[in-house]
């Protein structure tokens with residue numbers, strides 16, 4: 116098993132003077148403290164004895180009902196029996212690995228892709244093959260060619276792992292046509308799709324787009340989403356929606372992992388939804404993050420030297436920046452830390468050794484002022500690096 120680069124980085128960034136764009140942290144200002152105080156009070160008063168007890172492994176039924184109703188609004192027709200409440204999407208990813216991967220198996224993911232997914236799948240000794248992304252997410256034509264080639268070589272990929280909506284780390288969103296094409300590929304080659312969707316509700320300037328799961332008529336998509344980015348990551352509360360067979364296997368795995376997800380936070384999230392507070396809260400989060408995204412992108416234009424590229428994310432929490440030739444963002448990280456600035460270098464999100472010139476910048480956590488100051492500092496670090504590169508040349 117390998118240590119997580121991001122978890123290690125987060126330790127360095129504990130220094131309060133450092134402006135960190137490294138973690139994938141929600142802004143703590145977004146946590147609805149007052150509303151939750153009322154909810155917790157009512158949960159204790161009305162359901163305290165159940166909320167403090169062990170629960171079923173699959174999760175609180177009323178919360179599963181609420182989740183299936185919400186999924187229905189997003190175009191996903193799922194019964195509460197298809198839902199498992201898990202201890203964070205990270206647990207879902209680990210469970211997917213446990214259910215599907217034997218040592219030496221192959222799984223497919225995006226390039227770049229979420230580091231926590233890489234770590235979860237590699238812990239089951241799987242080989243990961245990366246499919247490059249463009250501004251519309253995973254290149255599905257390359258995916259199809261890769262699957263065909265694998266099958267010729269007698270390799271049956273176990274699944275394709277994707278974050279199709281406001282991808283972590285690249286920020287891109289996959290259009291409907293590609294989502295449908297993915298379902299066709301999954302049907303044709305009989306392959307599972309693991310759709311990880313923590314950011315789908317954090318939309319700033321695009322219309323709602325249905326999850327891939329919404330196009331799934333045969334049960335080939337395992338859908339994962341979480342309360343971490345729309346309520347509170349400290350709750351450790353997420354959910355999966357999958358076909359009955361996969362759901363059954365995942366529940367068996369979860370029994371051995373933790374018996375059940377935190378019952379208390381399940382009651383709280385359920386009551387928060389029941390009161391109609393979640394959608395209002397998501398709107399507030401979007402109102403908080405959209406200007407942060409804009410400040411980050413505009414400050415980049417102001418302070419970064421020419422030659423960088425950055426896709427302006429239409430939602431989510433991350434901007435993905437690629438710098439001019441000759442800069443290694445892992446090496447530059449040490450200079451950045453000296454200037455009290457942190458990010459995650461691009462190599463951390465690769466499975467094939469690329470990503471040297473890229474970095475992931477989180478815009479949700481910092482204050483608006485820190486975003487501007489931080490991008491100025493980072494711009495200076497990059498300028499100095501480029502000057503050194505010129506001097507050597």
Ligand SMILES: Cc1ncc(COP(=O)(O)O)c(C=O)c1O
Pocket residue numbers: 139202203204205206229231278283311313340341342343348352353
């Ligand atoms: C794509 C993706 N999947 C899963 C997770 C894990 O989220 P959770 O807090 O639900 O475990 C994250 C967290 O940043 C993420 O970005």
